[in-house]
Amino acid sequence: MASSSAALLAVLVVAGCAGMAAAVSYTVGEAKGWVTGVDYSGWTSGKSFAVGDTLVFSYVSKVHTVTEVSQGGYTSCSGSNALAKDDSGATTVTLATPGTHYYICNIPGHCASGMKLAVTVAGGGSSAGGSTPSGASAGGSLAPAMGAVVAAAAGALLKVALF
Numbered sequence: 001m002a003s004s005s006a007a008l009l010a011v012l013v014v015a016g017c018a019g020m021a022a023a024v025s026y027t028v029g030e031a032k033g034w035v036t037g038v039d040y041s042g043w044t045s046g047k048s049f050a051v052g053d054t055l056v057f058s059y060v061s062k063v064h065t066v067t068e069v070s071q072g073g074y075t076s077c078s079g080s081n082a083l084a085k086d087d088s089g090a091t092t093v094t095l096a097t098p099g100t101h102y103y104i105c106n107i108p109g110h111c112a113s114g115m116k117l118a119v120t121v122a123g124g125g126s127s128a129g130g131s132t133p134s135g136a137s138a139g140g141s142l143a144p145a146m147g148a149v150v151a152a153a154a155g156a157l158l159k160v161a162l163f
Helices: 002-022 040-044 071-076
Strands: 025-027 054-058 066-069 084-086 090-094 099-104 116-122 141-144 148-153 156-161
Touching: 040 116, 066 071, 066 090, 071 099
Parallel strands: 025 054
Antiparallel strands: 054 090, 066 084, 066 099, 090 141, 099 116, 148 156
């Protein structure tokens, strides 16, 4: 019984790792991070985003925000009807639905200075707003990066990201 449980656990671990390996984590703005003065349209050029990928925003806490908005909010640089918002300085967004997802910095003048990002996620169709905070409607999650936990299972170590 114990050996069959261990074998099942091993199969689940391998399957889980294979799924995680397919997702890609993108650091928005690369080394510069989420700041004014970066061409985020240029940054997305040549990248292919897919459901399950993550966007990692690194910025100075409370000096900038990662605010998910509709296309209208993106065009007008308005976060007044934000779908989600974080100002922790380390925000990870999981792209959970296909379509175009829009992010701005909602600090006055920052979006107008180019601090805005539109990401098109493969899969067809258009999302009704993109990803939302955990516990909200379908889409994804916009949350402070929570680090990682290392768990031991059947003699193997797994690194599991917490969101």
